[in-house]
Amino acid sequence: MSEDVIRTDMIIIGAGPCGLFAVFEAGLLGMKCHLVDNLDKIGGQCAELYPDKPIYDIPAVPRCTGQELVDRLMEQIRPFEPAFHLKEQASDLRRLEDGRWRLETDAGTVLEAPVVVIAAGAGSFVPRRLPLPEAERFEGTSLFYAVRKMDQFRGRNILIAGGGDSALDWVLNLQPIAAGMTLVHRRDEFRAAPDSVEKMRRLVAEGRMRLVIGQISALDGEGDRIRSVTIKGTDGTSTLVPCDTVLAFYGLKMELGPIAGWGLNLDRNLIAVDTAAFETNQPGIFAIGDICTYPGKLKLILSGFHEAALMCQKAFKYCFPEQKLIFRYTTSSTDLQKKLGVA
């Protein structure tokens, strides 16, 4: 059992810009990091919400996109070889007898470290659910927000809702193995890749699937099984579409999730920290970036970078209590330059 536990210096929850820069600051001080993120990619909101949108307020970078910022941070932290645990949500955090922390993810990964850094932004990205009162009773049996195993949908009469790449990709992937396929979207324009939209339209023209313009207004069924979905059109008319499986892709939203239950002092869903080290009320647990709050806090990426640097000074003391920390510059210290792989 204990062989499966990953031991490291710093566990960082959230692989957004602040979590990534924390790897750099930690690396300079000799601390190794493991990062956990619920998204399937590195970069947090920069990569998920606005990869192509410009950012103008990163010091000395007059303009870059969200994705470019992530790419540059990844280049900067490469010498420190951070380990990533993507598509895993940090679910359980507890203190070990020796004072270190043990974090478990929903995928069963167990990490132990003297320091945990919460750099989780506005929380985990989770699928947006259908805000219909009856939706919950169908969830997991006939209503889904993600596809884990395609085979589960073989022979099913599927209705997919949404107009983005996830919706269109799954229409195209599942149509050949489904008994029936209907795509529902609120308008006859799609933000998915034009090629996918083209393929979908061809299937519709060939009569191999249906496209219904409108929005889901009700789910009907027996027990936990959906039998039909009511679609309200823009003209107010309702269409009843018989189906046994609904896949809804309305994008992702952010929620604090399990962090709320870790015994940390919270202020309006943000984690209260001191501004000397950005430590929470639990020794060894720090919070940086958008998720932390203190008097004067600004939700800027550059503030998160500053918080990462100061946090590491204190984190060092938890990781190496016997060692003395000396403050040096990367410009002049061959020791730091060695760590960066340039000396």
Place this chain on the structure above:
Amino acid sequence: MPKLFVTDREGEEHELEGTLGWSVMEIIRENDLPIEAACGGCCACATCHVYVDPAWLDRLEPPNADESMMLDEAFEVRDNSRLSCQIKFTDALDGLKVTLAPEF
């Protein structure tokens, strides 16, 4: 002072002072009404979705392609649906009425 009238999800109307040059989302958020505005106003989510009073609809610039695409991620989208971060509050909008869309 120009006014912005916001009906919350309980149906109560709030009369807000509209700061010229701010977005409608910012005015709503700064008045502590429950609007998520997760992306902070860069038209990258749909969590500042409002319904504009039909009487005012023609006086607004129509949504651009970006906004229409993001509205695809909202629920219960109607003809008068808008993302409030994309509506700049000007003198011409004194008295504008919007309703917060359901949370989602």
